[in-house]
Amino acid sequence: MSPLIQSFVLHFGEMGSRWGINRTVGQIYALLYVSEKPLNADEIAEELAFSRSNVSIGLKELQAWRLVKLQHFPGDRREYFSTPEDVWAIFRLLAEERQKREVEPTLTMLRGALMESPANAAERHAQARMQAMYDLIELITSWFAEIQKLDAETLQRLMKLGSRVQKLLQITQSLARFTHRDGGDKEAKAESRAARPDEDDPGAGGSEGGAR
Amino acid sequence: MSPLIQSFVLHFGEMGSRWGINRTVGQIYALLYVSEKPLNADEIAEELAFSRSNVSIGLKELQAWRLVKLQHFPGDRREYFSTPEDVWAIFRLLAEERQKREVEPTLTMLRGALMESPANAAERHAQARMQAMYDLIELITSWFAEIQKLDAETLQRLMKLGSRVQKLLQITQSLARFTHRDGGDKEAKAESRAARPDEDDPGAGGSEGGAR
DNA sequence: TCAAATTTTCAAAGTTTTTTGAAATTTGAA
DNA sequence: TTCAAATTTCAAAAAACTTTGAAAATTTGA
Numbered sequence: 314m315s316p317l318i319q320s321f322v323l324h325f326g327e328m329g330s331r332w333g334i335n336r337t338v339g340q341i342y343a344l345l346y347v348s349e350k351p352l353n354a355d356e357i358a359e360e361l362a363f364s365r366s367n368v369s370i371g372l373k374e375l376q377a378w379r380l381v382k383l384q385h386f387p388g389d390r391r392e393y394f395s396t397p398e399d400v401w402a403i404f405r406l407l408a409e410e411r412q413k414r415e416v417e418p419t420l421t422m423l424r425g426a427l428m429e430s431p432a433n434a435a436e437r438h439a440q441a442r443m444q445a446m447y448d449l450i451e452l453i454t455s456w457f458a459e460i461q462k463l464d465a466e467t468l469q470r471l472m473k474l475g476s477r478v479q480k481l482l483q484i485t486q487s488l489a490r491f492t493h494r495d496g497g498d499k500e501a502k503a504e505s506r507a508a509r510p511d512e513d514d515p516g517a518g519g520s521e522g523g524a525r
Numbered sequence: 526m527s528p529l530i531q532s533f534v535l536h537f538g539e540m541g542s543r544w545g546i547n548r549t550v551g552q553i554y555a556l557l558y559v560s561e562k563p564l565n566a567d568e569i570a571e572e573l574a575f576s577r578s579n580v581s582i583g584l585k586e587l588q589a590w591r592l593v594k595l596q597h598f599p600g601d602r603r604e605y606f607s608t609p610e611d612v613w614a615i616f617r618l619l620a621e622e623r624q625k626r627e628v629e630p631t632l633t634m635l636r637g638a639l640m641e642s643p644a645n646a647a648e649r650h651a652q653a654r655m656q657a658m659y660d661l662i663e664l665i666t667s668w669f670a671e672i673q674k675l676d677a678e679t680l681q682r683l684m685k686l687g688s689r690v691q692k693l694l695q696i697t698q699s700l701a702r703f704t705h706r707d708g709g710d711k712e713a714k715a716e717s718r719a720a721r722p723d724e725d726d727p728g729a730g731g732s733e734g735g736a737r
Numbered sequence: 738t739c740a741a742a743t744t745t746t747c748a749a750a751g752t753t754t755t756t757t758g759a760a761a762t763t764t765g766a767a
Numbered sequence: 768t769t770c771a772a773a774t775t776t777c778a779a780a781a782a783a784c785t786t787t788g789a790a791a792a793t794t795t796g797a
Binding site: 547549577 | 784785786787789796
């Protein structure tokens with residue numbers, strides 16, 4: 314393998330472990346990502362010097378993440394693997410899977426905890442903290458959901474604009490402008506909560522969060 | 526420990542391993558997050574039934590992530606730990622650290638690979654793929670940098686609005702409207718760029734904005 | 738300074754995860 | 768259906784990571 318490709322593959326092997334995936338999976342993915350053509354399991358095992366069975370397991374995991382496509386060639390019974398070419402589509406897939414595997418279970422746990430009635434001050438405080446976490450996760454999740462709706466075409470445009478921060482400032486500004494439109498509204502809440510956690514406790518009840 | 530808090534703590538222990546942190550670290554963080562008052566290492570060790578030394582290591586790691594604050598109380602020599610209360614600040618910290626530990630090294634690796642001149646078709650293709658990845662990461666990074674600039678106050682407003690998706694649609698729309706404003710612009714870029722990494726490269730210069 | 742209190746380090750034990758080779762299963766074509 | 772190619776499973780070996788207890792180092796107040 315050329316050093317150029319190798320450094321890419323090795324980097325993903327390492328990085329993989331910072332995320333939930335292991336070296337094998339990371340390397341397989343990286344190899345497929347830069348490969349000109351789909352590869353079969355034997356080719357992958359040979360390129361990366363992993364055992365055939367290890368590759369099999371790795372490919373299964375990548376399929377579970379929906380990160381690889383499977384295809385066949387006429388007159389060849391082996392399975393060939395490749396990655397979607399559209400990097401934006403890949404990003405969306407990743408975000409979706411992580412949402413499903415990490416965010417949803419966390420929200421479920423939090424909802425459960427927030428339904429209990431607090432038995433004492435410690436629990437009341439814990440619930441207030443959990444509520445704050447719940448609200449933030451919900452907010453960020455909904456941003457993501459919106460961003461994910463951007464189609465490839467819009468993305469192209471954004472990319473062509475370049476990633477210079479200046480331009481993006483405008484987006485933020487419209488965002489800020491939008492929020493300012495929100496008229497007065499019971500104010501005190503947020504402030505006091507942070508400073509004196511025990512005392513005013515919005516606790517279980519309020520929960521506005523749109524919980525499904 | 527009350528079951529309410531326990532389920533939260535245990536969940537973070539498990540989830541931690543999906544991210545790069547281990548059970549101990551996850552649980553310590555969760556415990557501090559919901560705790561009414563700062564805790565010292567012995568209290569943490571006792572609550573979680575971990576050895577004192579394990580807790581010491583865990584706290585060090587949390588400090589490296591800047592996720593815990595250290596403080597002292599008069600007349601007590603022990604160190605007490607707590608988490609920042611502002612969940613948005615916590616999110617920003619996390620994003621910054623991950624940027625530093627994961628995104629930057631990846632961008633550096635990619636820049637390196639993109640500077641090489643491709644030796645053959647396979648390398649040429651690999652570089653085009655890497656360029657696509659580079660551009661996407663840069664784009665997403667710059668969004669994050671912008672979002673991170675939102676101050677707590679704006680956030681409060683956003684949260685008060687509720688996380689209903691409908692409202693956010695408007696943000697997306699202004700975003701889309703904004704991109705439409707972009708006139709035509711040299712096209713070929715992506716495929717050929719590999720050869721001339723210097724040219725418009727936003728990398729090193731402006732874009733990193735937000736971090737530290 | 739000392740010594741008590743506290744935190745940190747570190748080698749070893751324990752645990753979990755990854756990787757493998759061999760065997761079992763599945764698959765598609767004849 | 769059978770056969771051989773291809774894939775998957777699985778138990779065991781290897782590697783990586785976590786956790787611990789004991790000892791060392793540091794800090795503080797007298």
